[in-house]
Amino acid sequence: MAKVFRFHDGSNNIEDWQTSTAYGKNAIEAIKDPNGSSANKEITSIPSPFARMDLVKTAFENLVNLNQVDGKTIFHKMVSDCLDVGEIFFNSDKLKEKINIVIWDKANDLNKLLHSSNPKHKLLGETLKLYLEQDAKAYNFDKIQRLYLLNYKKGNNELNIIGGTSPATLFFTSANKLDIDIQFGTDIVFDNHYQPLYKRDFNFQKFIFGIRKFMPNFNPLFKGVDDYLEMNYKMLSHEQRTILNNYTEDNFNTEFEKLTIGSDGIVEILDFPLRKKTESSIDIQNNSGFVIDSEKCKEASKPLVLPIDDFSDKIVYTTAIWDKNNRANISDDRPLKERTLPYDDSIYPYLTISDFLEPYIIRTIYPIDNENFFNGNFSVNSGEISKGFLLPIKKEYFDYFNVEDLQGVTSDGKKIIKIKQSSTGGVNVTLRIPIKNRKYVTYERTYYPPMNDYQITEPDLTRNKGAIIENQFGLTLFPFLKLEEDTQNFYRIAFMDRDILEHNKNNKYSLDFFKNNDNSKVIEKAVKQRSEKSIDRISSEYYVLEEGFDYIVVKNNWANGVVMPLFKKISQGTADFTFAVDFGTTNTHIEYRKDNGEPKPFEITQNDLQSASLYNLKNPETIKSINAVRANKLFDLIIQEFKPGELNKKSEFSFPQRTIINSKKNLDLNRDTYALSDFNIPFDYEKYPILPNAYIRTNLKWSDYTTDPNEIKVIDAYFENLLFLIRNKVLLNGGDLNKTKLIWLYPSSMSTYRIRLLESKWNELFKKYINKSIPPEKISESIAPFYYYNTHLGVNALANPVVSIDIGGGTTDVVVYTNNNSELLTSFRFAANAVFGDAFGRSSKINGFILKYLDRMRSLLESNNQPDLSGVLEELKNEGKSEDMIAFFFSIEKNKKIKDSNIPISFSNDLKFNEDFKIVFLLFYTSIIYHIAKLMKAKALNSPRYITFSGTGSKIINIADGSDKLSGLTELTQIIFKDIFGEDTNTKIDLKQDGNPKEISCKGALMITNNQNKNIEILKTVLLGTQEDVLIPTVPKSYNDINASVENGVVAEYNDFIDWFFSLNKKISFKNNFGINQTHLNAYKESLKENALDNLKIGLQEKKNELKGDLDENIDETLFFYPLIGGINHLAYNIHTELNSQEA
Amino acid sequence: MKNYLIVIALLLFFQFNFAQESNSLEYIKAVDYVTCICINDALPTGQTFNCQTETLSKATISDSKTLALFEEFQTLKTQRNITDYLNFLSEEIFSDRVKFKKIHDFAEKRKGAKLDKIKADIKEYIRSSTTSENKESNSSESSKITSDEINSTVNNGETETDQVGIKQPKLNSENQFNIWIAMLFVLICTIAILLIRIYILLNKNVKNLNARIDRRTKTEELPNIRSHYNSQNLNENSRIEKLERNIKNLEFTISKLSSPTIYKEEKSPEVLFEVPKAYIPQSIVFYMATPNKEDGSFDISSQTETFKPTQSLYKFTVDNSNSSKAKFEFFSDEAGIRDSIDSPQTYIDPVCEPQNARNPNAKKIITTSPGTAEKRNDKWVIITNAKIKYE
Missing domain, CATH: 1.10.287 (Helix Hairpins)
Incomplete structure (x- = not known):
């Protein structure tokens, strides 16, 4: 049988040729597709665009016939691509960088073609017209005004049409093969993974179903599509179906804006306006599971936190689950609000790893002290921890979280941050950022060490590789506590920079301080530099802050790192503290009482450390690490320019402390200055050599601050330093600042003006640092010691008076007590410095004690291998002040190293056993007792029962009398009072002395009750010093009244005293009782009388100079001692030269 | 380096060309022979040549057609990439009507025994011009035999005394x-x-x-x-x-x-090995930074083999006879000297005895007598302090 040539089945009874009819639907459907619908290549050979529309329509119909919503046939592909086009239209707002809409106007554009002068255009126009007319009914061409085409702007050609609206199927694709970089959720458009409608973004589904529901005559116009939608509807969840069923046109119109193309109007399909998704970041925030879980973030759109590695948790990203193969960018330089979400293109803020982690991590040369600073949960794979790392966290992290969050754990107990060092030296940092629903995104970055110590490696962020940078620096915070109320926080932060290798010596550091609350920067009050790297091989900067902070960002030329102190949060306690400060000429001491307990010396122990450094000196690894690179200056400078950690008798440093202050040499006092910044109390003075750039100021008490306003800044700084220590002591020991009191001691010989200046400084600083309610109280130094003896040693001034003698460096204060109250007070500038100093500006080159003992002490130090003390001695010698050298000699035997090593150096013992110089000390003592006896007699007071001694200078009496009970001096004293008062005086006199004479002034001050603190002005009495017992102010006498007669009278009295003194030898053998060599006594007597008048005149002149012309004031100290000051100095020199000539 | 590479490249090129040259000469000769025997056949009797001894030239040909044939034969000399010129000259040129029309027509007219003889002549000539080492040639170098060729050989009834696997004519042994x-x-x-x-x-x-x-x-x-x-x-x-x-x-x-001498059997050249001189060990030296303040020792973990600026302060020389003992001296740069003078309590005092008072303005620290140290566990413990002077 012959074969009938046809595509479809049919009758075979045909001969030759026969008339056939047009292929109808059945015939078409009977045509077998040799490849079946599984062809993976689209049918693209039909050139007409309208045929493409037909193909899409057929695809919809075929799917309906197959009743398969899901599948891999060519029809599924065409429908999926068609829906992709629809979804692009729907998301056109966020895709405007990639897509634009091109209009083809049926009337205008077709006419242009038809009337074109180009015959080919005309032909095209006619062809299009033909199809439009012919297929008007089949494809609704008669109803269209415009077609809207999608142009992909990032394609290779000028126009890259990917699809458009279709009057047959809503949308159609062009089937052009284009690489389109558009993705909705996990679905890439036009890819090989076909996505039916029900699996798409529900908003888009609502949109399509909305068109179906609200477009008039949707079904006859788009039957295939309608049937397809029906199939999808059955695949939806019950909840989704309910939403769609209840969906109203108002909902549709409100939820989706009309899609417009600028002035060209609304995009429509058969006059039904097409709509678009309203870009609402609220949708993303509501839907996405990656929204950062931060209560601190108050932004309207909380950013997403996106993974950069495998993330297999099933979390909705924007409209779909995050694909585990997706990776967010490692860094994004755009501002947060301008970022577009990866794989989505919506403009919405998101965060990635480089927003939280720095490219560099700073490594310290010592382990971080993890008791005081958060170390990021640092651990090592093996071995000791010998280095530390600053936290490589960007400060932007704290826009979302607080410091406590970083120190905490995730919902499943994992640490928020972990830093782990590997055996190769690299470091792995893991940071977990909480997101919604108690989940978190984990970021990990490995930081690699440099190839050698002299290099800085560049990080490679494209591969998420950081770099380690090692720096030598130290950071100390003072105080290491934080008050709840922020306005009461005062800080000093010391930063030492010892980056001196070639590649980093030009590093410049800065510190920024931030608060938790709003991650705001705390502006420092001042930043002061002391040491400079170019000169001192280390630089030091001190930050002054008057607000609290929670973390610090350390910055250098390359890197940033975070330091997070674990502050002690302090609430004020209830204990009552009272402090007494003895601001002495040579030494300063502080005692305190807590809740009326026993007075104690001010100490800082391990239990109440006030400062903390990044390193822990108790950790042997720290010492090892620092020693290995010779970075010891980082520690040493803290003691020299800032403060030592501990201050107590068991440590190297304690009170009483020299009254001195340290600053850099060229400090400009015309600018604002601060304690523990520009100035500090150098507790290591006289223990270790001072630095070349240091400038030590002594004699603070008597410096020129009355006339030079810059000098008062020095006093300011000194007091501020002390008050800082006091304040922290109270806070760390459960005290209440509001109940804290301060007593400060002043010498009775100090002028009222000077006292008032000091008072104003104390008051001002006390208000700032302690409280405003209880002003500091001042007490005369002279009055205080008695109350210590009274309360602790049972000394009472009832039947007979008690004399309290406070011998300092420059001044001796004497107070006579009757009925346990101060009766009279006198003060004179005849104290320890009169014995050891350079009287009236003489040189140490003619100071007998220096000439005698300088070489000896030097030799003792050298032979006992104490080169550091030798160094100190050399420095003091170069300065040439005898009293400083002598003070140093006395201090050696109290030096901790000397005591611990049992080195037999004791200047006081040397003096005690020197039979030649002893006369000086005896004379010193006798002259004071003599004067007091005369004064008391002139005042018609009884002979005293007790004489108490206080003040550092009172140790002289122990040199005079080597016995521990002072029996020699006791007897001498009795004799003196008998001689002065007369033979009928039988009162037994006891001498009282404390082992810590400096401290008892403060102790006594703490024991005084209110009514015992009298205005000393009314007690002041001066015995003029002539042979007549002239008492001032009973007999007013000013400096202007001093004439030759008075001077001669003083000299006569002085000479009488000298004669009388040496006559005492007959009553109490100087040799037997005091071990004094009597060989040259007569010569000494004559020597003392030499130049008496000159000495008196010099003394008077100095006094007058001090008074600066104010000579009408009553004479405020006796003239008796002036000749003696010069006399004693001369005597000591003569003793030494006499000895030397003998030895020669 | 670039120059050396250029020289090497030139040498290789020279060698390649040499080989190429050798091959092409043989081919030209073969073409001449083929031309000769074919033209001979085309020439009238009496005008023929002895192809073994004579070379045919254009001038010797009067007939235009024969001349055209001759010229076509000459174009064979310009053919490139002929891997098997025996086959090419004995078979291909006669059968390729497109490329070699005249030769093809010539062959057609003499198709049969006459042509076979001419081909056999050509083959014999070409073979005889190669060396006897054809026997070692491997089979991969066999010329390509078309099926037609084999068929025609079989159909003609001629028995090929040649081997079936016709070999590529080889270079002569020389x-x-x-x-x-x-x-x-x-x-x-x-x-x-x-x-x-x-x-x-x-x-x-x-x-x-x-x-x-x-x-x-x-x-x-x-x-x-x-x-x-x-x-x-x-x-x-x-x-x-x-x-x-x-x-x-x-x-x-x-x-x-x-001056290379080429041998039939290559011997490996003699290489003289020098016996190294007796090794005299040098003293081991290392450097240390800050000593431990408490006991004046140095941690071994901080020792360095080389001097490190800003770090090293002391130079240790280990005793040759006892590696756990060493002498040490102060040894540093300007920064180290300055640090030591400013803070002797840290850097000097634990391990040195100054012989003079510390001078803040000193520029040098001289070791007048080195100290001694002993290695114990992980430390170098100082036995005797070094004596130093500030200058």
């Missing part, structure tokens, strides 16, 4: 030998050039090292060392000795290679 010589020559030249280059480089390195050693010996005695101090001093001497030995070996090798 030519092959020349090519091997050329290749060997190129190889030797290449090796010689590389050795000379290595020698020059090593020489340069040695000179540089010597210069650096000279500089170093001049400055090493001064305690004030510049902070850019090179860290290779410890092993330089042994490195230099090693390099010198290598250079001597290379010089010997080059001298042997410079």
Whole structure:
């Protein structure tokens, strides 16, 4: 049988040729597709665009016939691509960088073609017209005004049409093969993974179903599509179906804006306006599971936190689950609000790893002290921890979280941050950022060490590789506590920079301080530099802050790192503290009482450390690490320019402390200055050599601050330093600042003006640092010691008076007590410095004690291998002040190293056993007792029962009398009072002395009750010093009244005293009782009388100079001692030269 | 280096061309022979040539058609990439109507025994011009035999005395030998050039090292060392000795290679090995930074083999006879001296005894007598302090 040539089945009874009819639907459907619908290549050979529309329509119909919503046939592909086009239209707002809409106007554009002068255009126009007319009914061409085409702007050609609206199927694709970089959720458009409608973004589904529901005559116009939608509807969840069923046109119109193309109007399909998704970041925030879980973030759109590695948790990203193969960018330089979400293109803020982690991590040369600073949960794979790392966290992290969050754990107990060092030296940092629903995104970055110590490696962020940078620096915070109320926080932060290798010596550091609350920067009050790297091989900067902070960002030329102190949060306690400060000429001491307990010396122990450094000196690894690179200056400078950690008798440093202050040499006092910044109390003075750039100021008490306003800044700084220590002591020991009191001691010989200046400084600083309610109280130094003896040693001034003698460096204060109250007070500038100093500006080159003992002490130090003390001695010698050298000699035997090593150096013992110089000390003592006896007699007071001694200078009496009970001096004293008062005086006199004479002034001050603190002005009495017992102010006498007669009278009295003194030898053998060599006594007597008048005149002149012309004031100290000051100095020199000539 | 590579490339090119040249000459001769016997057949009797001894030329041909045929034969000389010219000249040219029409027509007219004879003649000639070493040729070099060729041979009934696997005509033994010589020559030249280059480089390195050693010996005695101090001093001497030995070996090798003698059986060249001189161990030196304040010891973990600026303060020399004992002296740069003078309690006092008072303005710290130390566990413990002076 012959074969009938046809595509479809049919009758075979045909001969030759026969008339056939047009292929109808059945015939078409009977045509077998040799490849079946599984062809993976689209049918693209039909050139007409309208045929493409037909193909899409057929695809919809075929799917309906197959009743398969899901599948891999060519029809599924065409429908999926068609829906992709629809979804692009729907998301056109966020895709405007990639897509634009091109209009083809049926009337205008077709006419242009038809009337074109180009015959080919005309032909095209006619062809299009033909199809439009012919297929008007089949494809609704008669109803269209415009077609809207999608142009992909990032394609290779000028126009890259990917699809458009279709009057047959809503949308159609062009089937052009284009690489389109558009993705909705996990679905890439036009890819090989076909996505039916029900699996798409529900908003888009609502949109399509909305068109179906609200477009008039949707079904006859788009039957295939309608049937397809029906199939999808059955695949939806019950909840989704309910939403769609209840969906109203108002909902549709409100939820989706009309899609417009600028002035060209609304995009429509058969006059039904097409709509678009309203870009609402609220949708993303509501839907996405990656929204950062931060209560601190108050932004309207909380950013997403996106993974950069495998993330297999099933979390909705924007409209779909995050694909585990997706990776967010490692860094994004755009501002947060301008970022577009990866794989989505919506403009919405998101965060990635480089927003939280720095490219560099700073490594310290010592382990971080993890008791005081958060170390990021640092651990090592093996071995000791010998280095530390600053936290490589960007400060932007704290826009979302607080410091406590970083120190905490995730919902499943994992640490928020972990830093782990590997055996190769690299470091792995893991940071977990909480997101919604108690989940978190984990970021990990490995930081690699440099190839050698002299290099800085560049990080490679494209591969998420950081770099380690090692720096030598130290950071100390003072105080290491934080008050709840922020306005009461005062800080000093010391930063030492010892980056001196070639590649980093030009590093410049800065510190920024931030608060938790709003991650705001705390502006420092001042930043002061002391040491400079170019000169001192280390630089030091001190930050002054008057607000609290929670973390610090350390910055250098390359890197940033975070330091997070674990502050002690302090609430004020209830204990009552009272402090007494003895601001002495040579030494300063502080005692305190807590809740009326026993007075104690001010100490800082391990239990109440006030400062903390990044390193822990108790950790042997720290010492090892620092020693290995010779970075010891980082520690040493803290003691020299800032403060030592501990201050107590068991440590190297304690009170009483020299009254001195340290600053850099060229400090400009015309600018604002601060304690523990520009100035500090150098507790290591006289223990270790001072630095070349240091400038030590002594004699603070008597410096020129009355006339030079810059000098008062020095006093300011000194007091501020002390008050800082006091304040922290109270806070760390459960005290209440509001109940804290301060007593400060002043010498009775100090002028009222000077006292008032000091008072104003104390008051001002006390208000700032302690409280405003209880002003500091001042007490005369002279009055205080008695109350210590009274309360602790049972000394009472009832039947007979008690004399309290406070011998300092420059001044001796004497107070006579009757009925346990101060009766009279006198003060004179005849104290320890009169014995050891350079009287009236003489040189140490003619100071007998220096000439005698300088070489000896030097030799003792050298032979006992104490080169550091030798160094100190050399420095003091170069300065040439005898009293400083002598003070140093006395201090050696109290030096901790000397005591611990049992080195037999004791200047006081040397003096005690020197039979030649002893006369000086005896004379010193006798002259004071003599004067007091005369004064008391002139005042018609009884002979005293007790004489108490206080003040550092009172140790002289122990040199005079080597016995521990002072029996020699006791007897001498009795004799003196008998001689002065007369033979009928039988009162037994006891001498009282404390082992810590400096401290008892403060102790006594703490024991005084209110009514015992009298205005000393009314007690002041001066015995003029002539042979007549002239008492001032009973007999007013000013400096202007001093004439030759008075001077001669003083000299006569002085000479009488000298004669009388040496006559005492007959009553109490100087040799037997005091071990004094009597060989040259007569010569000494004559020597003392030499130049008496000159000495008196010099003394008077100095006094007058001090008074600066104010000579009408009553004479405020006796003239008796002036000749003696010069006399004693001369005597000591003569003793030494006499000895030397003998030895020669 | 670039120049050396150009020379090597030129040598290789020369060798290649030489081989190429040898091959093409044979082919030209074969073409001439083919031309001759074919034109002979076309010429009238009496005008023929002895193709073994005579060369045919254009001038000898009067007939235009024959001349055209002759010229077509001459175009064979310009053919390229002919891997099997025996087959080409005996079969292909006669059967390729498109490329060689005239030759094809010539063959058609003589189809049959006459043509077969001509072909056999050609084959014999070509074969006889190759060497007897054809026997060693491997089968991969066999010429391609078309099915037509085999069929025609079988159909003609002729028995081919030739082997079925017709071999590619080979170079004669003399030519092959020349090519091997050329290749060997190129190889030797290449090796010689590389050795000379290595020698020059090593020489340069040695000179540089010597210069650096000279500089170093001049400055090493001064305690004030510049902070850019090179860290290779410890092993330089042994490195230099090693390099010198290598250079001597290379010089010997080059001298042997410079006048190569080619042997049938290659012997490996003699290489003289120098017995190294007896190794005298040098003292081990290392450096330490800050001593421990408490006990004046040094942690072993902080020792460095080379002086480190901003770090090293003390130089230790280990006793040759007892590696757990060492002497030490103060040894540092300006920064280290300054630090030590400013803070002797940290850097000097734990391990030194100053012989004079500390001078804040001193510029040097001289060790008048080194101290001694002993290695115990992980520390170097000081036995006797070093004596130093500030100057």
